Amino acid sequence: MILGIDVGGTHTDSVLMNNRKIIRKSKVLTDKENILKSVLMATEAVAKPEDIKNLQRIVLSTTLTTNAVVQNQLDPVGLVVMNGPGVSPKDLPLYDKANYIAGYMSHRGIEAEAPDRSELAELKEKFKKDKINRFAIVGKFSTRNPVHEQEVDAWLDDIAEHASQSHQLSGSLNFPRRIATTYLNEAVWGLQRKLADQLKTYMDKLGVKVPLYILKADGGTIEVEASRETPVQTILSGPAATIMGVLPYVSPEKDSISVDIGGTTTDIALFADGVPLLEPQGITIEDHKTSVRGLLTHSIGVGGDSHVRVEDGVLHLGPERLGAAMAFGGPVPTPTDALIVLGIADIGDRDKAMEAMKQLAAELKKTPEEVANQVVDLACTLIADKIRTMLAEINSKPVYTIHELLEGRQIEPKEILVVGGPAPYMAKRLGEMMDCPVQVPNDSDVINASGAATARTTVELNIVADTEAQVLSIAEEGVQQEISKRFTLDDVIALGTEKLIRKAREAGARDEDIVVEVADSQVFNVVRGYSTMGKNMRVRLQVKPGLIKDESN
Structure with a gap:
């Protein structure tokens, strides 16, 4: 059995899975001041004592480091x-x-x-x-x-x-x-250390000794103890969890879009023939262009709890979230209130939702129902516009998937997979605007937790071999070793593969989930005068991102 937990800004979702199938699922409110409490509550909501004894792995995705960067709550360095x-x-x-x-x-x-x-x-x-x-x-x-x-x-x-x-x-x-x-x-090192300490206490309280992982930006996992040294790898963990959760539902022969509509933001990702696109040089967050390997996602400040208001006679939505929908006791109108008034969503207090729409209707001189339609249309329009902008940007340059460069490839989506709490209510309208078939996967409300639960452990190595200098360097390990002048590209790949497999095992990967591939290789002649004195070879190896094989328990 596997336990997957997604610690979000509003809710902490959890799933108990067996053979990649969800047995139980749950949502609890996230206590930002006490993540340990939230994780324990999420665990107790889905796992009975006898289930915990049979766990084989626990995986979390979290917005902790992402939010620290976005909100500029960073330690002095x-x-x-x-x-x-x-x-x-x-x-x-x-x-x-x-x-x-x-x-x-x-x-x-x-x-x-x-x-x-x-x-x-x-x-x-x-x-x-x-x-x-x-x-x-x-x-x-x-x-x-x-x-x-x-x-x-x-x-x-x-x-x-x-x-x-x-x-x-x-x-x-x-x-x-x-x-x-x-x-x-x-x-973010201090923040991650605190989280790792809390998760150690969490494991002690559970009383089990199984691998505990955190999801990385590339859709792979890293053991919590290892994440203490490389917390930057967990930035954008949440959007990566969505992609891994959607992956089983993506058609392998089609280009697709995934749209994850949350309470505050909507995260958008693209797939080429069923394979997620990758940020080739590294993810960008808050104008920080990093070398962190990550899946390509774009976010927009539109969600079920986004603040809806009228300014100068014009309806505006987001990007801020001031609380829950008024139907759930929140302070301001939201798209969720609009969905309830339209009868699309049968949740919350309808009278409070109607009051939210009446506030807007009075300013726009329309009926509450007309305003509710306008709110839902505006939310879907903003998302659709973001998708079109994203497609135009991606199709203007080389396309990279997590496996390869697709030279000259144009992404032309044939399906949209909509997930998140508001997904069942907004999917149809979004599909109509994009003129594209839509699908709401099963258990879409906890797709991040299931995506985290089933992700493989991923690692990579970058190797440079110089046969003139007779030196081979492995960047991430900070080591150099002597090689012969006859060292070949095949020798580099063979040596790197052996070290990568060892590194993957140390990171917690099971042998059956270690799929090594050469992500990039280049060979240059080293020329002095008119003579070739040796070769400079550069190789990047990775454990291919993907989903783990079915568990037997």
């Missing part, structure tokens, strides 16, 4: 950047927060300039004075040779509560994205 020549600090992200110091590697991982010890000493005193004890350390070519990042980390060790080194978070050469990634990782 000492950002140390070794940018070297060729790029102005003002052209780099987080310029106003960074501390720039000497030291850089060449593009081949050879030391070009050592860090300045006196400069490091001054910086250390500055951090002590400012009471900064968490650090993000980034060097331009550290993925080719991490020694400088390691040296700076060691220099700050006696004043550091924690430090993040960029090469451990991403094997990408993209320097600006690694800066943003490393900064965010450290800025």
Whole structure:
């Protein structure tokens, strides 16, 4: 049995699953001040004591780190950047927060300039004075040779509560994205540590020893203890959970759209021939362009509880949520109230919902029913417009799925899968506006929890082999080893596959769910004068994102 839990901003959803089928499901209110309480309540709502004894894994998706970034509730971080020549600090992200110091590697991982010890000493005193004890350390070519990042980390060790080194978070050469990634990782580290501590207490209270995972942005899972060091991977966990939950319902031969309508936002994702699209360089959140591998999703501030109001005689919806619908005791009119008045949704207090629409009707000089129709139309129009904008943007550039680059591919959706609490009530109207068939999957109200529950563990490795220098580097592990001049691309892939499988097992993956694929490989000749002196080979390997195989219990 598997327990899946989605800790959302409004509700915490839970599902108990067996053989990828939901046995029980539940929704409880999220207590933002006490996540442990919410998770325990969600567990007790679906799992009896005898069920807990038979659990094989527990998986959570959470908006915790995402909300911290969106709301700018980030811890102070000492950002140390070794940018070297060729790029102005003002052209780099987080310029106003960074501390720039000497030291850089060449593009081949050879030391070009050592860090300045006196400069490091001054910086250390500055951090002590400012009471900064968490650090993000980034060097331009550290993925080719991490020694400088390691040296700076060691220099700050006696004043550091924690430090993040960029090469451990991403094997990408993209320097600006690694800066943003490393900064965010450290800025949410304390929050993730607190969550991990609470989840340890949660497991102690359950009295079981089974793997406990958190969903990552790429739709894969990571064990909670491992997430302490890489919390940035859990940003956009919630939208990824939706995609994994929808995956069993997506037609493999069709392009599709998934629309997850929540209380505050609507998350939109696209599928090419049944395969989710990927952010090829990394996810972007609140203008932070990161190197975090993630599924491609777009959000819009439209949800069942979005604030509906009249301004200058015009109806407006969202993006803020001021509380529940008036039908549930909330303070302002919402689309949920409109759905209740129209008789589409048989929930809540209809009299209170009618009062909500009457407030708007008085300002617009229309009947409550007319306004309710207008509210639902406006919500669906905003979502449909966002889908069209997203499609136009994606079809203007190369399309990447979680498995491959689709050169010249145009995404032309033939179906829309609508999930979330308001899904059964808004799907038809949305389909009419998009002129596209719609489907509301079974148990769409808890699709995030089921998606988290059934996601595979995913890991990746970036490897660079230089046969002239006779050195092979594995960026994420910060290691280098000697190789022969006769080392081939097949040798790189074979060695990387062995290490990736080991890494996946350490992350909690079962052997039957480890599917290794070469995500990218490049070979360049190293030329001196008129002679080829060796080869430079670059390989990225990944455990393919997807769903776990059926459980036997």
